[in-house]
Amino acid sequence: MSNEKNFSRRRFLQFTGLTLAGAAHAAPAVATEQAASGVGATPPAFARLLRAASLPQPKGARVVIVGGGWSGLTLAKYLKRHNPAFDVLLIDRHPSFVSFPLSNSWLADQINLDFLSHSFFDAADNHDYHFLQATVLGFDRESRKIYTDVGHIAYEYLVLAPGIDYDYARIGVEDAEQQELLFQHYPGGFVSASELLTIKHKIQTFKGGTFVLNVPNGDYRCTAAPYERACMMAAVFKKRRVHAKILLLDMNTGIKIKKDGFHRAFDELYKDYIEYLPSSEISGIDLDAKAVTTEFDEYPFDDAIIYPPIRASRLIDEAGIANPKSPQRAANTDPFRYHVVGDEHVYVTGDSRGQPFSKGGHTAHSEGKYVAEVIAGHALGKDIAWRSPQTMCFSSVEIDPLQAMSIITYYKFNEQTNVFDFDRTHMIEDWDLQGGQASLAWAEGMFRDLFYR
Incomplete structure (x- = not known):
């Protein structure tokens, strides 16, 4: 979404939030005045908001x-x-x-x-x-x-x-037009169903080369999902016998959840497909050159799924x-x-x-x-x-048949540090058919x- 669109919509929302209530009360008088002066009626789009x-x-x-x-x-x-x-x-x-x-x-x-x-x-x-x-x-x-x-x-x-909304500025993409192009051509897959449809088409039709995925930093939707997605993509490429390298750029210092299980999957199942690079803070994306830039390196790609940091x-x-x-x-x-x-x-x-x-x-x-x-x-x-919410998360790593690992955890408030900590965590990092089912x-x-x- 462009900055201009954001500005215009924001100004419109400010107008609605501050003045629509008053406008609604004034609408009958305005309509009478318009009729007397011959001025046209309130535009239909605006009138819809007033009722x-x-x-x-x-x-x-x-x-x-x-x-x-x-x-x-x-x-x-x-x-x-x-x-x-x-x-x-x-x-x-x-x-x-x-x-x-x-x-x-x-x-x-x-x-x-x-x-x-x-x-x-x-x-x-x-x-x-x-x-x-x-x-x-x-x-x-x-x-x-x-x-x-x-x-x-x-x-x-x-x-x-x-x-959530995506925050592309945090990976160095601040131009509104570039954000829109990045969203359309390399969607992250965590906001709209259309993104998922595009991603599946990418996976099913990829002919080979380097496919870039990334893991955002900060809190983001479904902590394990980017690592799981890398495994599912590698499984499809392996099944289709596509000569592909999945470059998984993690903006964190390491795998954030089910660390041992995902590392073992990368090493034992997909060693020829997944290259995992932690501490890879994305600082820019060149859509014309099809390259991702980090603090120290530049990575060209044939296709990509870019999951930017998120915001509320x-x-x-x-x-x-x-x-x-x-x-x-x-x-x-x-x-x-x-x-x-x-x-x-x-x-x-x-x-x-x-x-x-x-x-x-x-x-x-x-x-x-x-x-x-x-x-x-x-x-x-x-x-x-x-009462604490419960988190239950399954992560699939192998297909035909589907095999998965899991975690269940709760939370507790630490009054000494004034933050929430994990509580009563049970994690199964050995994936199997039972986990998939x-x-x-x-x-x-x-x-x-x-x-x-």
Whole structure:
């Protein structure tokens, strides 16, 4: 997205956030004045923003959830379970859900796309809430309204679960046009389903040479995923007998999770395919020359998947709730209750929240259940005791049949260091068929919980 587009949209959002509420009250008078003077009516696009979205009248306190990922879907279901009187509305700009967890197995043809794809309407029908496909444009927290491309919506509680945005500037790509080209031609595969489709086509049609992957630094979505993707790609190239070198540039000092297992997979299964280079901080990408630059080296490539460092969704900035001390612009939230500091009617969950928990699907599901209880309790004047989210993550490393390793962990707050630490961690780094089948059973159970009765 270009800087000009960002600026224009930001200015527009500032306008909506500060003046739309007043404009809505003034609209009848403006229309009368226009009619008397012969001036044309309010432009349809603007008029749409001034009116309420066409929704059924809420039968109880309305809870609006922005973002239909793992966190948002979980909240929508469990809010109704903990307080059936809530009128729950889930908003997402996409028409359907496609899972990023387990997508690496799909890239390697171990599951069908139908396994990952599900209907928001099925979820809403089966769990008694509403779904609206819309794009959120702005917020007015004072009057408790959000503005969308189909009209404004009032809320009693608002949950923002909008996911992540890429931060290309942190790998030296600051030009808006270059960012757009990089996103289209070498997508990271962690924001939109279209990225996954492009990546699969790349893998299936690659004819040989150097294929660059990278691991971003900082917190990023699914810690193990880039290493798993390298294994799945190598397995496909090995099966197709493609003469390829996967250059895995890790912007960290070493593998961040399941270190021994991934190193063993690189050495024992894919020694001829994967070259792993830690401490490879990307500082620039030349799209014309097809080369990645680090502090000390330049790496030409025939094709690439570039996963830049991430930041919280820009909706967090646009809502005015980003923590200025957060390098990734995460939301400024209470670490135990998830509500925005100073506003117990707005919550942030999933990848944009401030806590350093895993940005994986199971973590989002686990914390979504807890936050649903917190909001339901707040509405009834009850305080819910904090409980740690659970992280469960499967990483596939071999195919035909699918074989995987796993980790389960919780978190605890260290009062001496004032940070969250891992707690009760159980890791299995020996991949096998049982692990592969367990990953499929886990996903099937999660999808059943989110979408079906």
